[in-house]
Amino acid sequence: MVSRIKVVNDPGELVSIFHAADSEVKRKLLLDLSTGWITLPVIEQKYGKEGRRALLYLDKIKMIETQWITGQNGPEKAYHTYYTNVQINIMGSLSELADIIYAATLSDEQLSEYEDKIKAMMKNGEGVFLGDVSDSLGISQTLIRGIVKRSSILEIRGYKIELVSGAE
The missing domain is CATH 1.10.10 (Arc Repressor Mutant, subunit A)
Structure with a gap:
């Protein structure tokens, strides 16, 4: 596994980091995404509408990556965390x-x-x-x-x- 570090240099970006896991659903989803590739139907089944919103937020702040995987219904888009670590360096x-x-x-x-x-x-x-x-x-x-x-x-x-x- 490739180790990638998210470097935070902008104070405003702290808000994104703090809210990447500010609810139970976001926290659990983030943990799930850090351990493997997960498709949107699985996320929606496990976390419902809030899981979809959490995924959109994580995508917006560039914390996840996507790839196509072959599922039971053909090719499906899957998601995984992009970074393994966060380094905060702000003033x-x-x-x-x-x-x-x-x-x-x-x-x-x-x-x-x-x-x-x-x-x-x-x-x-x-x-x-x-x-x-x-x-x-x-x-x-x-x-x-x-x-x-x-x-x-x-x-x-x-x-x-x-x-x-x-x-x-």
Whole structure:
């Protein structure tokens, strides 16, 4: 087995790492994915809808890899963790750290409210600029990055926040 290390250099990426296993389903799924290749039907059977959402989140934060395997019904896409270790090496201001901790500890309801506000700013399904969201909501770009890193339906591409393909 190849040993791969996920190196975290950006304080905002801590939010993703903290939430990779923030529920019992995510934790168990992450452990299952670290021990072998698992297909989506198996994940859905074992973990239900929450397992599918957890898989989408792990894919969004680039913690899993895919390959095609031959199953009973022909070729199926299977998933496995990409990294075997995580190394955290960050430095940031206290205000950045405060925003990251706040984003990491938001309740699901608070996160959903922020997601709804950001989605409402999107016109015709197109992304919205990070700076525009910051100005509109009156919060720092660091906090917005943390919220988006935590979200399973939003992602940052360049300077824009967009919906994850396949989300909702």
